Amino acid sequence: DIKKIVVVGSTNMDMVVKTSHIPVPGETVLGGSFFMNPGGKGANQAVTVARLGGDVHFISKVGNDVFGKQSSQLFEEEGINTFYVLSDDELPSGVALITVDEAGENSIVVASGANGNLYPDDLKDALSIIAGAGFLLMQLEIPMDTVRFVADYAASKGVSVILNPAPANTLSPGLLNCIDIITPNKKEAEMLSGIKVTNIESAKKAAKAIYGMGVKNVVVTMGPLGAVICQEGKILVIPAQKVEAVDTTAAGDVFNGALAVALSEGKTFPEAVQFASMAAAISVTRMGAQSSIPYRNEFIAVSSKIEGSINE
Ligand code: ATP
Numbered sequence: 001d002i003k004k005i006v007v008v009g010s011t012n013m014d015m016v017v018k019t020s021h022i023p024v025p026g027e028t029v030l031g032g033s034f035f036m037n038p039g040g041k042g043a044n045q046a047v048t049v050a051r052l053g054g055d056v057h058f059i060s061k062v063g064n065d066v067f068g069k070q071s072s073q074l075f076e077e078e079g080i081n082t083f084y085v086l087s088d089d090e091l092p093s094g095v096a097l098i099t100v101d102e103a104g105e106n107s108i109v110v111a112s113g114a115n116g117n118l119y120p121d122d123l124k125d126a127l128s129i130i131a132g133a134g135f136l137l138m139q140l141e142i143p144m145d146t147v148r149f150v151a152d153y154a155a156s157k158g159v160s161v162i163l164n165p166a167p168a169n170t171l172s173p174g175l176l177n178c179i180d181i182i183t184p185n186k187k188e189a190e191m192l193s194g195i196k197v198t199n200i201e202s203a204k205k206a207a208k209a210i211y212g213m214g215v216k217n218v219v220v221t222m223g224p225l226g227a228v229i230c231q232e233g234k235i236l237v238i239p240a241q242k243v244e245a246v247d248t249t250a251a252g253d254v255f256n257g258a259l260a261v262a263l264s265e266g267k268t269f270p271e272a273v274q275f276a277s278m279a280a281a282i283s284v285t286r287m288g289a290q291s292s293i294p295y296r297n298e299f300i301a302v303s304s305k306i307e308g309s310i311n312e
């Protein structure tokens with residue numbers, strides 16, 4: 001019995017350039033290859049859910065332009081329900097400018113465009129879909145008022161709320177209390193907890209602190225170090241898979257989408273984090289955002305190969 005997942009979030013067009021190093025202010029770097037790839041945290045997470053076999057509705061806003069049309073079409077091809085991918089007449093589609101260095105680290109500027117116009121009023125017709133879902137998955141690339149409104153509504157209907165608090169921001173106590181699982185990375189965990197997160201030990205402290213703020217379950221993602229869970233107060237560490245990182249763009253998105261899929265299939269929280277780590281590990285071995293997201297069939301084959309290399 002697979003539960004429905006509703007993703008409410010952003011859609012962007014990613015413009016990616018490979019570079020020897022990420023430029024400092026005032027510096028111009030002659031970059032390498034360029035490519036465009038549909039992205040945005042909401043879209044990436046919705047595509048991840050679809051590719052890993054989840055039942056997904058995506059609620060988002062794009063511009064009435066070529067990027068918006070392209071994105072909607074791609075979502076449909078992925079098997080996402082796009083009835084609530086709305087078109088905005090005022091602002092263009094969101095765009096992200098991404099540079100990726102040789103180590104696979106990235107730096108990103110986002111022009112939100114239509115994502116900034118996704119307001120609670122736009123969601124009136126979609127509320128019955130949210131109420132009928134098992135899980136609501138959100139990020140912070142849409143207006144905070146919308147995030148608060150949807151989280152509150154979902155929680156009142158008994159829907160589990162997963163919040164990926166990215167990009168880093170502070171969250172109101174009211175929002176924190178609606179959340180079943182929060183998934184900050186290192187920087188976001190620091191922002192939320194006020195604790196400097198440099199290693200697994202400090203991540204444990206931050207996870208406990210965020211739990212203490214009223215969130216039932218916390219998972220702090222620590223890139224290649226893995227993930228630290230605080231499950232109703234109890235700490236667990238889930239190590240990352242050892243892989244060669246090519247491009248970490250969307251690692252967090254794949255992690256979150258996969259987490260939702262695993263939970264929708266009835267896996268426990270720690271099992272779901274393990275599944276999410278596997279999916280994220282595969283994505284960092286490939287370039288791009290949506291282009292790097294694994295499919296379920298591929299996931300099984302590749303993840304067993306990854307496990308094998310760890311056992312050696
Ligand atoms: P990004 O912003 O690059 O999308 P993030 O900062 O949101 O990612 P991370 O903590 O860097 O999130 O990564 C999320 C998860 O992806 C990690 O918990 C881990 O499971 C996996 N992951 C990330 N980087 C690596 C890596 N180099 N090797 C293996 N797994 C990784």
